[in-house]
Amino acid sequence: MKKEKIVDNQNPEEIQAPEDIEDTEETTGKDIEEQEEEAIDFSQEIEKLKAENLSLKNEFLRAYADAENTKKRCAQEIEKNTKYAISSFAKDLLNVADNLHRAIEALPDAEKSKCEEAKNLLKGVELTETELMKVFKKFGIQKVESLGKVFDPNYQRVIQEVEDKEKPAGTIVAELQTGYMINDRILREAMVVVTKGGN
Numbered sequence: 001m002k003k004e005k006i007v008d009n010q011n012p013e014e015i016q017a018p019e020d021i022e023d024t025e026e027t028t029g030k031d032i033e034e035q036e037e038e039a040i041d042f043s044q045e046i047e048k049l050k051a052e053n054l055s056l057k058n059e060f061l062r063a064y065a066d067a068e069n070t071k072k073r074c075a076q077e078i079e080k081n082t083k084y085a086i087s088s089f090a091k092d093l094l095n096v097a098d099n100l101h102r103a104i105e106a107l108p109d110a111e112k113s114k115c116e117e118a119k120n121l122l123k124g125v126e127l128t129e130t131e132l133m134k135v136f137k138k139f140g141i142q143k144v145e146s147l148g149k150v151f152d153p154n155y156q157r158v159i160q161e162v163e164d165k166e167k168p169a170g171t172i173v174a175e176l177q178t179g180y181m182i183n184d185r186i187l188r189e190a191m192v193v194v195t196k197g198g199n
Helices: 018-084 087-106 109-114 116-138
Strands: 141-144 156-163 172-177 179-182 185-188 190-196
Touching (some): 087 116, 109 116, 156 172
Parallel strands (some): 156 190
Antiparallel strands (some): 141 179
């Protein structure tokens, strides 16, 4: 009987030698180490990017806050300019108001009833003064009421002091020039006469 020769059907090139297997294990070990190093590098890069992102976010928030503050300041400046832009012009008009008031007071009461022309002229001046006061009110300009009140250096200037034991010291008894406010700011101080002595 003829002995059969057993032939392995595998391709001789595909059969790995023991040393090749060892090389593969070494390569796999190196690959794992490289992957671990890459993972560490990647993790450090993520942390770096997170820190950078946080820094940029903080810078943005600061810039945004500064922009908002600037916006508010500009709005306040615009409002302030709108309120007080006419201060200089209004101050000049106060002299006109003073002269109209003096013209009304210049005509004695006895003369008003005697002369019809004078009466009509006086009425015209009074209407002009009333109209001027309406315009003042429209632009936030109003008189400072002083008579009978205690002197306040923020609103009045003392021109004269008089003896009056019946009234507390510093009470305003006469007004030589009317004071005016524009919105919440003094436009012109009142010139007043106050009492001295008293309680």
